Amino acid sequence: xxxxxxxSLVTFLPLVGxxxxxxxxxxxxxxxxxxxxxxxxxxxxxxxxxLFIWFxxxxxxxxxxxxxxxxxxxxxxxxxRLGVDGISLFFVLLTTLLTPVCVLASWESITERVKEYMVxxxxxxxxxxxxxxALDLVVFYVFFEGVLIPMFLxxxxxxxxxxxxxxxxxxxxxxxxxxxxxxxxxxxYLYAGTTDIPTLMSYRxxxxxxxxxxxxxxxxxxxxxxxWPVHTWLPDAHVEAPTAGSVILAGVLLKFGGYGFLRFSLxxxxxxxxxFTPLIYTLSIVAVIYTSxxxxxxxxxxxxxxxSSVAHMGFVTVGAFTVTVxxxxxxxxxxxxxGIVSAALFLIVGVVYDRMxxxxxxxxxxxxxxxxxxxxxxxxxxxxxxxxxxxxxxxxEFLVLVGVFQVNTxxxxxxxxxxxxxAAYMLYLYxxxxxxxxxxxHLQRITDMSPREVAVFAxxxxxxxxxxxxxxxxxxxxxxxVENLIxxxxxxxxxxxxxxxxxx
Amino acid sequence: MPIAEVPNLIPALPELFMACxxxxxxxxxxxxxxxxGDGAVAAARLIANLSxxxxxxxxxxxxxxxxxxxxxxxxxFITDPFAVFFKVLVLIASALSITISRDYLEMQxxxxxxxxxxxxxxALGMMMMISANDLIALYLGLELQSLSLYVIAAFQKxxxxxxxxxxxxxxxGALASGLLLYGASLVYGFVGSxxxxxxxxxxxxxxxHTPSVGLIVGVVFILAxxAFKVSAVPFHMWTPDVYEGAPTPVTAxxxxxxxxxxxxxxxxxxxxxxxxxxxxxxxxxxxxxxxxMILGAFAAINQTNIKRxxxxxxxxxxxxALIGLAVGDEVGVRGILIYMAIYVFMTLGxxxxxxxxxxxxxxxxxxxxxxxxxKSHPLVALAMGVFMFSMAGIPPLAGxxxxxxIFLAAVDAQLYTLAIIGVLSSVVAAYYYVRxxxxxxxxxxxxxxxxxxxxxxxxxxxxxxxxxVLFFAxxxxxxxxxxxxxxxxxxx
Numbered sequence: 004x005x006x007x008x009x010x011s012l013v014t015f016l017p018l019v020g021x022x023x024x025x026x027x028x029x030x031x032x033x034x035x036x037x038x039x040x041x042x043x044x045x046x047x048x049x050x051x052x053x054l055f056i057w058f059x060x061x062x063x064x065x066x067x068x069x070x071x072x073x074x075x076x077x078x079x080x081x082x083x084r085l086g087v088d089g090i091s092l093f094f095v096l097l098t099t100l101l102t103p104v105c106v107l108a109s110w111e112s113i114t115e116r117v118k119e120y121m122v123x124x125x126x127x128x129x130x131x132x133x134x135x136x137a138l139d140l141v142v143f144y145v146f147f148e149g150v151l152i153p154m155f156l157x158x159x160x161x162x163x164x165x166x167x168x169x170x171x172x173x174x175x176x177x178x179x180x181x182x183x184x185x186x187x188x189x190x191x192y193l194y195a196g197t198t199d200i201p202t203l204m205s206y207r208x209x210x211x212x213x214x215x216x217x218x219x220x221x222x223x224x225x226x227x228x229x230x231w232p233v234h235t236w237l238p239d240a241h242v243e244a245p246t247a248g249s250v251i252l253a254g255v256l257l258k259f260g261g262y263g264f265l266r267f268s269l270x271x272x273x274x275x276x277x278x279f280t281p282l283i284y285t286l287s288i289v290a291v292i293y294t295s296x297x298x299x300x301x302x303x304x305x306x307x308x309x310x311s312s313v314a315h316m317g318f319v320t321v322g323a324f325t326v327t328v329x330x331x332x333x334x335x336x337x338x339x340x341x342g343i344v345s346a347a348l349f350l351i352v353g354v355v356y357d358r359m360x361x362x363x364x365x366x367x368x369x370x371x372x373x374x375x376x377x378x379x380x381x382x383x384x385x386x387x388x389x390x391x392x393x394x395x396x397x398x399x400e401f402l403v404l405v406g407v408f409q410v411n412t413x414x415x416x417x418x419x420x421x422x423x424x425x426a427a428y429m430l431y432l433y434x435x436x437x438x439x440x441x442x443x444x445h446l447q448r449i450t451d452m453s454p455r456e457v458a459v460f461a462x463x464x465x466x467x468x469x470x471x472x473x474x475x476x477x478x479x480x481x482x483x484x485v486e487n488l489i490x491x492x493x494x495x496x497x498x499x500x501x502x503x504x505x506x507x
Numbered sequence: 508m509p510i511a512e513v514p515n516l517i518p519a520l521p522e523l524f525m526a527c528x529x530x531x532x533x534x535x536x537x538x539x540x541x542x543x544g545d546g547a548v549a550a551a552r553l554i555a556n557l558s559x560x561x562x563x564x565x566x567x568x569x570x571x572x573x574x575x576x577x578x579x580x581x582x583x584f585i586t587d588p589f590a591v592f593f594k595v596l597v598l599i600a601s602a603l604s605i606t607i608s609r610d611y612l613e614m615q616x617x618x619x620x621x622x623x624x625x626x627x628x629x630a631l632g633m634m635m636m637i638s639a640n641d642l643i644a645l646y647l648g649l650e651l652q653s654l655s656l657y658v659i660a661a662f663q664k665x666x667x668x669x670x671x672x673x674x675x676x677x678x679x680g681a682l683a684s685g686l687l688l689y690g691a692s693l694v695y696g697f698v699g700s701x702x703x704x705x706x707x708x709x710x711x712x713x714x715x716h717t718p719s720v721g722l723i724v725g726v727v728f729i730l731a732x733x734a735f736k737v738s739a740v741p742f743h744m745w746t747p748d749v750y751e752g753a754p755t756p757v758t759a760x761x762x763x764x765x766x767x768x769x770x771x772x773x774x775x776x777x778x779x780x781x782x783x784x785x786x787x788x789x790x791x792x793x794x795x796x797x798x799x800m801i802l803g804a805f806a807a808i809n810q811t812n813i814k815r816x817x818x819x820x821x822x823x824x825x826x827x828a829l830i831g832l833a834v835g836d837e838v839g840v841r842g843i844l845i846y847m848a849i850y851v852f853m854t855l856g857x858x859x860x861x862x863x864x865x866x867x868x869x870x871x872x873x874x875x876x877x878x879x880x881x882k883s884h885p886l887v888a889l890a891m892g893v894f895m896f897s898m899a900g901i902p903p904l905a906g907x908x909x910x911x912x913i914f915l916a917a918v919d920a921q922l923y924t925l926a927i928i929g930v931l932s933s934v935v936a937a938y939y940y941v942r943x944x945x946x947x948x949x950x951x952x953x954x955x956x957x958x959x960x961x962x963x964x965x966x967x968x969x970x971x972x973x974x975x976v977l978f979f980a981x982x983x984x985x986x987x988x989x990x991x992x993x994x995x996x997x998x999x
Binding site: 075076078079116119141144145146148149151152155156159160166167170171174175178179182183185186189190192193 | 881885896901902903907911914915918919923926927930931933934937938941944945948949979982983986987990
């Protein structure tokens with residue numbers, strides 16, 4: 004398999020499917036049906052192909068694997084380069100898993116412009132997978148920004164009543180963050196003479212330059228994560244996006260920021276990262292505590308889950324900047340489990356939304372009497388979100404907290420309050436929606452999950468339990484890369500401090 | 508030595524061919540029997556087609572005589588890869604403008620044979636501008652271009668707005684030409700030549716000490732005159748009115764071909780003869796560039812007329828291109844070349860979409876008229892969406908790469924502030940581009956636009972959108988062309 008372009012195939016296969024859907028002609032019903040089928044098959048095949056990356060992944064090395072390289076703009080020394088390491092591997096898999104889930108979840112709920120919808124999703128899958136695989140700054144940026152176009156259309160065309168406002172807010176917030184990163188990338192290119200990411204990881208930028216570069220990248224990633232106080236686009240976008248849009252947004256797009264910190268900020272600007280660690284800690288703690296409290300007060304289910312996402316991503320940023328093995332692995336793990344759990348929670352809201360067309364918690368109550376299967380699935384993911392041992396959420400939060408305790412007890416203590424608050428708002432939500440007497444008239448005839456919906460949740464249930472019960476499956480492949488990241492980081496710090504000492 | 512030596516005509520072959528062809532077509536048009544009705548329309552169509560063929564042949568000729576630097580007519584006329592690059596763009600833009608205008612002109616009852624001939628003459632003027640190697644030759648080309656443009660701006664002569672656009676353009680254009688000529692005369696007075704090589708040689712040592720005030724005033728006047736032609740702030744006032752008033756296909760032509768020619772001229776004059784005065788003009792160009800980007804971004808937000816919006820959009824695009832000139836080195840000029848090449852296709856494509864905006868027998872130009880376009884004309888909406896996202900600079904579309912090379916040049920020259928203002932104003936500009944996408948995709952139509960769209964427009968739309976979308980996959984040829992053109996400019 005050495006020369007087989009597996010990553011390019013996984014990246015661009017969805018685009019081929021999208022091109023194929025565009026050529027479908029005929030009666031609207033037939034077009035819609037065929038578009039759904041093509042999208043489903045394309046994304047499934049992509050998922051199966053991506054599994055080969057995992058099976059053939061070598062756990063023992065930190066180097067980038069499955070590398071591909073082709074000349075792109077040779078005059079500028081910019082080439083098309085792809086590869087995965089332990090940090091990016093599972094994000095690729097997360098993306099390829101969630102796309103078919105999304106296609107299946109929108110099977111019946113999307114009835115208008117099905118063709119365009121499926122095209123947008125497949126294009127987005129290409130962009131997301133490409134983003135995680137890119138080993139060249141320009142390639143990375145192209146994919147990173149390219150995601151905006153399909154996501155903007157998904158929110159704006161198939162979204163709720165305030166979709167236009169939300170779509171614009173999403174688009175402009177993220178664009179404004181990213182353009183500064185573009186300037187920083189150009190500065191890096193001119194310093195190092197290359198846009199090759201592995202080379203840049205070992206290039207040492209002068210500390211005073213690092214500060215500015217770090218801030219520019221931070222502007223972009225902080226919006227994507229999102230960190231307090233630039234998180235306000237997220238609740239709007241989540242609430243208005245169609246269910247599958249929210250799933251991708253929470254499941255994958257939010258991981259761009261965390262991934263960016265691990266791929267760029269820490270290895271390339273270690274000195275600046277140390278300087279700004281207190282800032283990250285502060286913003287993350289505010290995010291964890293403040294947004295948890297905000298979530299407690301929400302009346303809209305999607306908004307509540309959106310705020311809980313901000314809180315959970317706070318753990319990720321704290322963990323990443325501890326630069327300890329547990330902290331970083333915990334951050335990655337937390338992102339993966341949040342990718343699955345929050346995706347599942349949005350799907351859970353989608354199930355009742357498709358039936359009642361309301362996201363207000365008020366509308367529901369006592370659902371356990373009519374929908375026992377639904378109540379069970381909801382409970383599982385609610386507990387996973389809280390971080391109950393045995394689910395993926397626990398491992399992530401626990402590792403992050405172990406990492407933080409090694410570095411700063413106060414930060415750890417404050418972060419840990421997020422776990423308690425998380426339990427509070429999730430249990431409160433669950434009680435109001437599921438338990439109690441089924442008194443509301445319009446709920447008397449609500450039906451339990453259909454076989455299609457069961458099929459949507461089945462892979463997510465399996466995964467969240469697998470991640471909770473046997474984490475080594477996921478931790479082992481990332482271990483070498485994380486170790487290497489920390490070693491390089493310490494080395495770079497030692498050099499800088501050595502220079503500083505010598506200068507005295 | 509004979510008194511009148513026949514100059515080497517080979518370098519100017521495309522221009523000579525176009526001049527002869529334009530006059531021949533004029534004769535053909537004048538001697539048509541039909542004055543009104545279907546006969547006149549058929550004649551106009553014939554001449555339009557012949558004009559397109561002329562432009563294509565001229566393109567082939569440009570290609571054939573392309574080669575290393577050649578001068579002729581006593582050094583007044585020059586051809587080099589830099590000129591070839593811009594001539595190709597001008598010819599493509601002119602040919603496509605004639606192609607997309609045919610159906611509009613016929614529908615508005617203004618299909619007259621003069622129109623394509625005027626476009627041809629304007630294109631000829633632009634090619635002369637691009638190849639000018641002397642301030643006088645520059646002025647001749649500029650005036651041939653401008654006079655043709657004044658006439659076609661007012662081509663819809665029964666329409667008050669079109670006439671007003673023509674007059675406005677003429678008055679302000681004449682003022683700008685005057686400024687330019689006055690600047691040229693000052694430069695001649697203080698240096699003693701109008702030849703670019705002589706000027707460059709005379710100003711060679713000027714980097715060290717301050718040159719004479721008269722010379723600087725002259726250069727500033729020339730810069731102001733050319734800034735008017737590229738519609739850079741603060742000489743942009745005419746742009747929105749002329750764009751709005753002129754018939755749409757004329758606006759499409761205005762938005763691309765004259766801009767390219769004027770940018771080419773600006774680059775050649777500033778880098779060539781006045782290259783050593785960079786310390787004097789750089790701050791002016793930086794100011795003009797920043798002002799254009801910011802004004803273009805903010806003033807467009809409140810526009811409801813799509814042609815006015817495109818006018819402000821073109822102002823901001825010129826602002827980006829001028830970043831490359833402000834940098835003033837090879838990286839910057841290469842950025843300009845790439846940017847302008849991509850700009851041609853984005854803008855022509857966008858105007859082709861605007862030409863599809865027709866209800867019954869009249870054109871509509873409000874942005875809200877595009878509502879629901881994605882349902883009534885899915886492919887047109889898709890193409891327009893591509894052009895808008897590309898203009899906003901969202902990857903992987905071509906517009907992003909244009910901006911990338913421009914910002915690369917700015918960062919390379921350590922003009923960080925300029926780069927940051929540039930990227931931030933591109934975010935503001937993204938708002939109004941994306942608003943058009945919003946109207947097309949998110950809003951429900953109240954009245955549907957006519958279909959089907961004319962075949963030539965559909966062809967241009969398809970070609971332009973494919974180029975914009977697939978540029979990222981095959982950037983090689985354009986980059987190589989821009990590289991060669993830039994190298995030639997700096998070698999000379």
